[in-house]
Amino acid sequence: LVWNEDTARLARQHNDANVISVGARQHSEEELEALIDLFLAEPFTGEERHQRRIDLVGLYERTGGYSESAGSAGSAEAATE
Numbered sequence: 001l002v003w004n005e006d007t008a009r010l011a012r013q014h015n016d017a018n019v020i021s022v023g024a025r026q027h028s029e030e031e032l033e034a035l036i037d038l039f040l041a042e043p044f045t046g047e048e049r050h051q052r053r054i055d056l057v058g059l060y061e062r063t064g065g066y067s068e069s070a071g072s073a074g075s076a077e078a079a080t081e
Contacts, residue, residue: 003027008035012042014050 001021002008011017020039022032044050060066 002035002039005035005038008038009042012039013045016044016050016054
């Protein structure tokens with residue numbers, strides 16, 4: 001969910017998001033286009049703490065749970081640091 005320029009950038013930088021959702025009642029078409037452009041232009045940072053969280057979500061999607069021995073995914077506590 002994106003509601004301003006910061007959340008558009010952070011969705012990509014921290015979560016490597018590939019989908020954007022913007023409230024139609026809260027934004028004009030011009031604002032919507034600007035938020036989409038920011039979102040699309042922003043790269044994923046690849047920082048370890050963000051990648052670890054993404055890996056943990058992927059592990060859950062594949063297995064339905066979390067495992068202490070999940071390699072780079074680590075524990076649920078580590079993913080929220």
